[in-house]
Amino acid sequence: xxxxxxxxxxxxxxxxxxxxTEILTESSIFSPLQKLSEKxxxxxxxxxxxxxxxxxxxxxxxxxxxxFTDIVWVNVVFTTFxxxxxxxxxxxxxxxxxxxxxxxxxxSGDHGKTRKD
Numbered sequence: 001x002x003x004x005x006x007x008x009x010x011x012x013x014x015x016x017x018x019x020x021t022e023i024l025t026e027s028s029i030f031s032p033l034q035k036l037s038e039k040x041x042x043x044x045x046x047x048x049x050x051x052x053x054x055x056x057x058x059x060x061x062x063x064x065x066x067x068f069t070d071i072v073w074v075n076v077v078f079t080t081f082x083x084x085x086x087x088x089x090x091x092x093x094x095x096x097x098x099x100x101x102x103x104x105x106x107x108s109g110d111h112g113k114t115r116k117d
Contacts, residue, residue: 013060014086021053021087050088057083 024030025046036043045051059081068078 005052009064010066010082010086013064014083014090017053017056017060017083017087020056021049024056025049025052049091053087054084056081057081057087 003105025048029037030046033043033046036044037047058076058080060083061076064079065072065075065077068075111112
């Protein structure tokens, strides 16, 4: 039971990392910062979801570090990379699912039925 709760906790945190990353890199609210990334390397993270997810994962890891070892900074590093990879895997899996759904449903949403012209 305890292992299931730990897995659920990290899946939930990975979903949070993915959602916050998408908001920061794709949302129109942050478009001024995204546009600054074209002019300054300091803001480049706002145009790179993969890069941003590391920083968002670090924030989550600082808030909820895993208990891998007795050394706090090691826990934060491990948790950061665990959440970063989980979030990217979830993102890739969701993209794959949407692509397959689009291929199956087609543009018209006809659920794979053939059209009669």
